[in-house]
Amino acid sequence: MSKKVAILGGGIVGVCAALEAQKAGFDVVLIDRKKPGRETSFGNAGVLSESSVVVLNNPGLIKALPQLLKNTSVGFRYSPWFAFKNLGWFLKFLSYCTPKKTRHAAHALRALMVISLDRHKALIKEAKVDDLLRYQGWLKIFRKASSFEKFKAEMKIMDDAGVRYSVYDRSQIRQLEPGLKPIYDHAVLVDDTCGVSNPAKLTDAYVELFLAAGGQVIEDSITGLAQQDGWQVDLKSGQQINVDQVVLAAGAWSAEIASWLGYRIPMLWERGYHRHLEPADAPALKRAIHDVDGGFVMAPMQTGVRITTGVEMRDRDAPPNYTQLDASISDARKNHGFGDPVDAEPWMGRRPTLVDSLPMLGAAPRHDGLYFNFGHQHIGLSMGPGSGQVITALLKNETPPIDIAPFAPERFPI
Numbered sequence: 001m002s003k004k005v006a007i008l009g010g011g012i013v014g015v016c017a018a019l020e021a022q023k024a025g026f027d028v029v030l031i032d033r034k035k036p037g038r039e040t041s042f043g044n045a046g047v048l049s050e051s052s053v054v055v056l057n058n059p060g061l062i063k064a065l066p067q068l069l070k071n072t073s074v075g076f077r078y079s080p081w082f083a084f085k086n087l088g089w090f091l092k093f094l095s096y097c098t099p100k101k102t103r104h105a106a107h108a109l110r111a112l113m114v115i116s117l118d119r120h121k122a123l124i125k126e127a128k129v130d131d132l133l134r135y136q137g138w139l140k141i142f143r144k145a146s147s148f149e150k151f152k153a154e155m156k157i158m159d160d161a162g163v164r165y166s167v168y169d170r171s172q173i174r175q176l177e178p179g180l181k182p183i184y185d186h187a188v189l190v191d192d193t194c195g196v197s198n199p200a201k202l203t204d205a206y207v208e209l210f211l212a213a214g215g216q217v218i219e220d221s222i223t224g225l226a227q228q229d230g231w232q233v234d235l236k237s238g239q240q241i242n243v244d245q246v247v248l249a250a251g252a253w254s255a256e257i258a259s260w261l262g263y264r265i266p267m268l269w270e271r272g273y274h275r276h277l278e279p280a281d282a283p284a285l286k287r288a289i290h291d292v293d294g295g296f297v298m299a300p301m302q303t304g305v306r307i308t309t310g311v312e313m314r315d316r317d318a319p320p321n322y323t324q325l326d327a328s329i330s331d332a333r334k335n336h337g338f339g340d341p342v343d344a345e346p347w348m349g350r351r352p353t354l355v356d357s358l359p360m361l362g363a364a365p366r367h368d369g370l371y372f373n374f375g376h377q378h379i380g381l382s383m384g385p386g387s388g389q390v391i392t393a394l395l396k397n398e399t400p401p402i403d404i405a406p407f408a409p410e411r412f413p414i
């Protein structure tokens with residue numbers, strides 16, 4: 001009989017883990033309180049990145065800190081009360097802003113992203129949703145020459161990690177993206193990065209594959225987790241699921257669930273928003289574009305141009321605060337002529353972020369048969385498949401396809 005595995009959390013990370021474990025011969029149940037893919041994995045910018053190797057806590061953050069602390073930037077806002085309550089976490093986060101630690105993170109992420117992008121391409125083909133995939137790369141654009149100059153420090157880290165990119169000047173940007181107004185001084189096109197035009201449909205397609213191969217999806221809240229002759233997962237409905245092994249992949253809720261077993265995971269969340277706008281009366285955008293000085297991303301989606309925001313550090317379940325989104329939307333409309341909002345309400349998600357900006361992938365230190373797969377921060381859509389491959393290798397007691405030491409749970413005293 002095949003071993004039974006429960007995946008806790010059905011975001012893109014959990015769904016990919018479920019698919020990989022199933023393909024390896026496990027009998028897999030995927031549990032989420034919602035339809036899979038309806039939290040953070042629903043509303044991202046759709047970038048399938050193999051290039052986002054420069055973590056937020058890099059040396060440049062220290063230089064930018066005095067300005068960011070004023071709490072007026074469109075790309076970053078925080079609740080002072082939240083920062084005060086979590087001061088220890090923030091100080092630890094800042095302690096990673098060294099060249100050596102930034103380089104270490106870049107190489108670790110690059111390895112995971114590269115295997116993930118290959119796997120996404122194969123899964124997209126298998127799921128027959130090639131229409132969602134685009135190959136035109138991912139563009140960073142700079143309004144000010146000084147911002148491009150600052151970005152050169154990141155380009156050095158990208159070089160070091162083997163990321164390919166091309167630099168375009170003001171006149172060339174028009175040929176690359178004729179739909180953009182000529183307000184940009186420089187652009188950096190990350191050539192190999194891909195994107196999807198509907199992240200929710202991508203997750204749905206992967207879930208379809210999983211179901212078609214005999215996988216089980218349960219929509220219910222996980223309320224308890226206990227190790228007893230294998231694992232017992234308690235659900236809100238009163239149902240109990242008994243399995244041999246468990247993978248915790250509940251995004252921003254993972255630390256809370258792990259705390260039921262006594263783990264203290266140094267994880268917070270970075271909230272982010274989106275809203276779709278009617279496209280402009282101009283050539284359509286070809287790819288997701290990060291307006292670095294504007295502090296937002298414009299991503300062409302099936303439903304319109306998705307404007308996604310930067311980072312908001314605030315209580316996970318506090319009511320939404322649309323300040324950053326409203327500013328981003330009015331900037332994008334003014335500068336690019338986008339039309340009215342398409343959706344009635346903006347969307348909000350929570351990026352799960354560990355203190356060193358790397359995900360936690362590996363066996364739980366004090367519990368046999370429990371595996372951690374969370375903390376994918378800004379690039380969980382990109383890194384879901386590779387993370388699933390890593391966890392499946394561990395479930396099978398085999399060597400993972402990449403070095404997972406940088407992601408080990410034991411790197412923190414949890």
Ligand SMILES: Cc1cc2nc3c(=O)[nH]c(=O)nc-3n(C[C@H](O)[C@H](O)[C@H](O)COP(=O)(O)OP(=O)(O)OC[C@H]3O[C@@H](n4cnc5c(N)ncnc54)[C@H](O)[C@@H]3O)c2cc1C
Pocket residue numbers: 008009010011012013014031032033034036037038039040041042043044045046047048049220221222223249250251252253270271272273274308309349350351352374375376377378379380381382383
């Ligand atoms: C604005 C924005 C833009 C982004 N853009 C990109 C991008 O372009 N490319 C990229 O790679 N990444 C991007 N990201 C990041 C990416 O979306 C996340 O890293 C990724 O979605 C995390 O996936 P996850 O499966 O870990 O978490 P989630 O998608 O949040 O899934 C966790 C799941 O666990 C479930 N859950 C939690 N607790 C319980 C419980 N007790 N019982 C049952 N179920 C539970 C939740 O319902 C949820 O479905 C972006 C994020 C944001 C916010």
